[in-house]
Amino acid sequence: MQWEIVIGLEIHAQLTTASKIFSGSATTFGAEPNTQASLVDLGMPGSLPVLNAQAVKNAIKFGLAVDAEIGMTNVFARKNYFYPDLPKGYQISQMELPIVGKGHLDITLEDGTVKRVGITRAHLEEDAGKSLHEDFHGMTGIDLNRAGTPLLEIVSEPDMRSAKEAVAYAKTIHSLVRYLGICDGNMAEGSLRCDCNVSVRPKGQAEFGTRCEIKNVNSFRFIEKAINHEVQRQIELIEDGGTVVQETRLYDPNKDVTRSMRSKEEANDYRYFPDPDLLPVVIEPAFIESVRGELPELPAQKRERFESQFGLSAYDASVLSAQRELADYFEQVQQSCGDAKLAANWVMGELSSLLNKADLEIEQSPVSATQLGGLIQRIQDNTISGKIAKMVFEALANGEGDSADAIIEAKGLKQVTDSGAIEAMLDEVLAANAAQVEQYRASDEAKRGKMFGFFVGQAMKASKGKANPQQVNELLKKKLEG
Amino acid sequence: MHEKTLAELSQALRSKAISSVELTQHYLKRIEQFDGALNSYITVTPELALEQARTADARIAAGDAGPLTGIALAHKDLFCTQGVRTSCGSKMLDNFIAPYESTVTQRFIDAGTVMLGKTNMDEFAMGSSNESSFYGPVRNPWNSEHVPGGSSGGSAAAVAARLCAAATGTDTGGSIRQPAGFTALTGLKPTYGRVSRWGMIAYASSLDQGGPMARNAEDCALLLQAMAGFDPKDSTSVDAPVPDYSASLNDSLKGLRIGLPKEYFSAGLDSATAAAIEAAVKQFQALGAEIKEISLPNAELAIPAYYVIAPAEASSNLSRFDGVRFGYRCDNPADLTDLYTRSRGEGFGAEVKRRILVGTYALSAGYYDAYYLKAQKIRRLIKNDFMAAYEQVDAILCPTSPTPAFRIGEKIDDPVSLYLTDIYTITANLAGVPGIALPAGFANGLPIGMQLLGPYFSEARLLNIAHQYQQHTDWHTRAPAGY
Numbered sequence: 030m031q032w033e034i035v036i037g038l039e040i041h042a043q044l045t046t047a048s049k050i051f052s053g054s055a056t057t058f059g060a061e062p063n064t065q066a067s068l069v070d071l072g073m074p075g076s077l078p079v080l081n082a083q084a085v086k087n088a089i090k091f092g093l094a095v096d097a098e099i100g101m102t103n104v105f106a107r108k109n110y111f112y113p114d115l116p117k118g119y120q121i122s123q124m125e126l127p128i129v130g131k132g133h134l135d136i137t138l139e140d141g142t143v144k145r146v147g148i149t150r151a152h153l154e155e156d157a158g159k160s161l162h163e164d165f166h167g168m169t170g171i172d173l174n175r176a177g178t179p180l181l182e183i184v185s186e187p188d189m190r191s192a193k194e195a196v197a198y199a200k201t202i203h204s205l206v207r208y209l210g211i212c213d214g215n216m217a218e219g220s221l222r223c224d225c226n227v228s229v230r231p232k233g234q235a236e237f238g239t240r241c242e243i244k245n246v247n248s249f250r251f252i253e254k255a256i257n258h259e260v261q262r263q264i265e266l267i268e269d270g271g272t273v274v275q276e277t278r279l280y281d282p283n284k285d286v287t288r289s290m291r292s293k294e295e296a297n298d299y300r301y302f303p304d305p306d307l308l309p310v311v312i313e314p315a316f317i318e319s320v321r322g323e324l325p326e327l328p329a330q331k332r333e334r335f336e337s338q339f340g341l342s343a344y345d346a347s348v349l350s351a352q353r354e355l356a357d358y359f360e361q362v363q364q365s366c367g368d369a370k371l372a373a374n375w376v377m378g379e380l381s382s383l384l385n386k387a388d389l390e391i392e393q394s395p396v397s398a399t400q401l402g403g404l405i406q407r408i409q410d411n412t413i414s415g416k417i418a419k420m421v422f423e424a425l426a427n428g429e430g431d432s433a434d435a436i437i438e439a440k441g442l443k444q445v446t447d448s449g450a451i452e453a454m455l456d457e458v459l460a461a462n463a464a465q466v467e468q469y470r471a472s473d474e475a476k477r478g479k480m481f482g483f484f485v486g487q488a489m490k491a492s493k494g495k496a497n498p499q500q501v502n503e504l505l506k507k508k509l510e511g
Numbered sequence: 512m513h514e515k516t517l518a519e520l521s522q523a524l525r526s527k528a529i530s531s532v533e534l535t536q537h538y539l540k541r542i543e544q545f546d547g548a549l550n551s552y553i554t555v556t557p558e559l560a561l562e563q564a565r566t567a568d569a570r571i572a573a574g575d576a577g578p579l580t581g582i583a584l585a586h587k588d589l590f591c592t593q594g595v596r597t598s599c600g601s602k603m604l605d606n607f608i609a610p611y612e613s614t615v616t617q618r619f620i621d622a623g624t625v626m627l628g629k630t631n632m633d634e635f636a637m638g639s640s641n642e643s644s645f646y647g648p649v650r651n652p653w654n655s656e657h658v659p660g661g662s663s664g665g666s667a668a669a670v671a672a673r674l675c676a677a678a679t680g681t682d683t684g685g686s687i688r689q690p691a692g693f694t695a696l697t698g699l700k701p702t703y704g705r706v707s708r709w710g711m712i713a714y715a716s717s718l719d720q721g722g723p724m725a726r727n728a729e730d731c732a733l734l735l736q737a738m739a740g741f742d743p744k745d746s747t748s749v750d751a752p753v754p755d756y757s758a759s760l761n762d763s764l765k766g767l768r769i770g771l772p773k774e775y776f777s778a779g780l781d782s783a784t785a786a787a788i789e790a791a792v793k794q795f796q797a798l799g800a801e802i803k804e805i806s807l808p809n810a811e812l813a814i815p816a817y818y819v820i821a822p823a824e825a826s827s828n829l830s831r832f833d834g835v836r837f838g839y840r841c842d843n844p845a846d847l848t849d850l851y852t853r854s855r856g857e858g859f860g861a862e863v864k865r866r867i868l869v870g871t872y873a874l875s876a877g878y879y880d881a882y883y884l885k886a887q888k889i890r891r892l893i894k895n896d897f898m899a900a901y902e903q904v905d906a907i908l909c910p911t912s913p914t915p916a917f918r919i920g921e922k923i924d925d926p927v928s929l930y931l932t933d934i935y936t937i938t939a940n941l942a943g944v945p946g947i948a949l950p951a952g953f954a955n956g957l958p959i960g961m962q963l964l965g966p967y968f969s970e971a972r973l974l975n976i977a978h979q980y981q982q983h984t985d986w987h988t989r990a991p992a993g994y
Binding site for chain 1: 589590591597599604607609610611613708709710711712713715716717743744745746747823824826827829830831832833835836837838847851874875876879883
């Protein structure tokens with residue numbers, strides 16, 4: 030049987046606000062346990078929540094970016110359950126009236142096609158603390174630093190049809206929230222976490238199959254692996270005559286399996302009700318307009334502009350626009366050298382592989398955009414060849430000079446374009462390889478073509494790569510024919 | 512000294528006829544003398560009180576005194592007081608030393624008052640008789656066989672027995688007004704949002720409101736002045752100007768329109784209480800007020816609505832008492848579930864458990880619409896009733912409870928009959944409107960209370976009406992025999 034995979038994602042994005050969503054505590058990651066927990070975060074008797082306006086603003090930014098309805102009156106509700114790292118015995122979340130309603134997001138698939146994924150809703154909520162099971166000798170430690178950290182839970186429609194689509198969607202959300210500056214996107218620190226709802230159905234069947242939810246997948250690679258694994262599990266189960274049970278599963282990246290956490294029957298009745306400690310949040314249209322005015326150019330807009338303004342290919346434009354910092358870097362290089370295509374090639378080629386090798390973010394690039402722009406300028410004005418340029422780039426990366434010019438000067442890498450000098454050098458090369466010259470001259474056209482490369486190589490070697498390759502070609506041809 | 516009202520003490524302190532240390536010592540002595548029998552205090556804080564009294568005397572000497580500087584108060588034991596046990600009348604918080612100060616008590620500290628201690632109350636403010644306290648029942652100073660009302664029963668008894676100049680209370684369904692009525696005090700439940708709830712341990716967040724309990728309206732005005740005002744730490748606190756509550760106390764009642772809700776004068780109302788209200792009506796007429804019959808047609812739905820909403824909120828509010836971070840924890844928990852079930856099972860009393868169960872049920876999947884949502888709709892209807900009534904009248908007059916204080920133990924095994932004693936007070940909480948309770952007579956030596964309800968933020972007018980009544984009656988000046 031042909032199976033169709035149906036995937037919807039719930040992404041929890043931790044909002045970058047200076048303080049927590051309902052208290053004044055800081056939200057810095059990695060502080061000493063329980064040093065960033067106030068009376069409110071500890072759930073102290075008599076303490077009360079006060080909503081952080083920045084969290085509301087961040088949520089609205091996201092809503093506007095996905096073209097969603099904004100909940101002009103949105104309501105915080107209590108989600109009641111007991112857990113040691115949930116101090117109040119309830120999580121303040123949003124249920125019936127979320128801050129962001131229906132919207133959509135276009136994602137670019139690997140083959141370049143664009144797919145529109147529906148956003149069901151996005152709501153604000155507070156994060157829980159952490160239970161620490163190690164180092165406590167059979168006991169559990171509780172760290173409430175994270176309790177009360179603002180989260181935006183972004184719920185998609187079940188629109189994805191493969192693990193790769195799900196990853197593309199997650200990456201697009203990741204890129205978007207970073208563009209908006211509302212989430213740092215640091216998945217290793219848990220700033221962006223993903224729950225995957227996965228089901229399968231026979232191709233052509235209208236109704237959805239029973240879904241399983243895989244909780245807390247924290248990397249793009251794991252999203253793909255977890256989904257593929259879960260899909261396989263469900264298909265095998267059904268094909269063996271079984272049925273999928275609605276349940277929550279956990280992905281174990283070490284063993285690459287998902288395992289059951291709790292079934293639907295065991296699921297909590299969260300007893301949601303509007304939080305009486307918080308008034309409904311009423312948003313004025315003027316506020317929305319002011320937030321709209323603050324929105325940066327978004328990835329999709331940037332991609333289109335890179336195509337139309339710079340004539341980049343769809344692929345190059347989408348790679349360069351995926352990350353705000355990368356796009357900014359590219360644009361700086363482009364501005365400094367004036368050649369978008371060369372800039373794109375260098376950023377996506379040499380620079381990217383350098384960063385990958387060193388495992389660095391673009392912001393940590395050892396070669397600045399101005400330096401790279403300066404280097405490209407020297408290629409454009411024939412000061413150096415492309416080959417020498419790579420050497421200069423490496424030298425820049427190693428900190429051997431402040432600018433391409435300085436390195437070219439210091440290392441004497443300036444390209445030789447004086448045809449007299451090149452001719453003299455060529456004469457020496459030909460004299461040193463007299464036998465090959467004889468052979469060349471005796472050969473037919475086809476054979477000559479092959480042999481020509483040998484002389485070019487020898488010539489470039491003799492010039493230490495500095496001779497202008499075009500001139501070498503032309504003059505060499507003339508001399509050999511001569 | 513204890514015969515004096517708060518306003519009189521304020522004069523005496525500022526004229527240096529007495530010192531705050533003397534006043535404090537006097538009350539501490541009285542507490543020692545009487546409270547063994549009354550049980551109105553859970554915690555007495557003599558050292559803190561005397562330290563605050565010395566500070567107050569220094570302020571008075573320096574000419575830096577307000578009307579409350581040096582006045583000795585008691586606070587209901589659900590206001591968090593830093594460094595002092597805040598028990599909420601529960602075993603659950605018997606070991607809870609609050610790490611911070613509530614806004615209400617902080618405002619009193621800023622005003623220079625002295626805290627004598629923390630008063631007894633129904634456990635987590637759930638009750639109308641002060642019998643659900645982990646620390647035992649409080650006795651009514653007017654008759655020790657009778658309850659002082661609840662949940663602010665300790666505050667009521669302490670003020671009535673002159674064991675403090677005045678006290679704070681909180682009112683979720685009548686917990687200031689009903690005990691004030693049972694002990695011949697004047698007690699004010701402000702408009703919801705007028706007094707900050709920060710640091711006030713929640714029972715039902717959308718209904719809870721702190722307020723003063725004192726000997727008369729004039730004292731309540733002075734206390735409310737300190738308590739009222741916007742608090743950025745409480746999202747439900749209202750940012751509205753606070754009037755001078757004492758300034759309008761002597762305004763004339765001529766032309767005042769008082770409404771009598773016909774639904775409140777039906778079967779079930781004790782005849783002595785009905786007679787006392789009738790006499791009060793005559794008094795108000797004599798003062799120039801106009802009396803009108805009005806209707807609050809949905810009032811009969813108030814009790815069922817309240818006993819869905821309040822327990823629903825309570826079931827969630829009390830989830831934080833889980834034995835993990837503070838409060839009671841059972842011995843040797845076997846695992847997490849055991850820790851939860853035994854800590855809560857052993858830490859909470861019967862009435863609290865009952866309301867948690869009721870509230871959990873009302874919020875459960877499949878029942879939410881039938882109970883919680885319906886109750887909220889009733890709440891809206893009741894609010895609309897009040898809004899319609901206030902188009903015709905300026906204030907509503909009615910009893911605080913159907914009968915005077917009942918006997919200790921009389922209703923403890925019949926929760927529904929106990930719930931019904933709140934029938935006249937609950938509507939104001941559901942609608943969020945203010946109400947003042949004050950004494951209107953006595954029957955068999957027990958006080959009869961009445962209350963005046965007003966539109967939102969009409970506290971100044973309510974205090975004015977009560978004060979004018981008290982200028983022409985002496986119920987509020989009577990003291991229980993032996994105190």
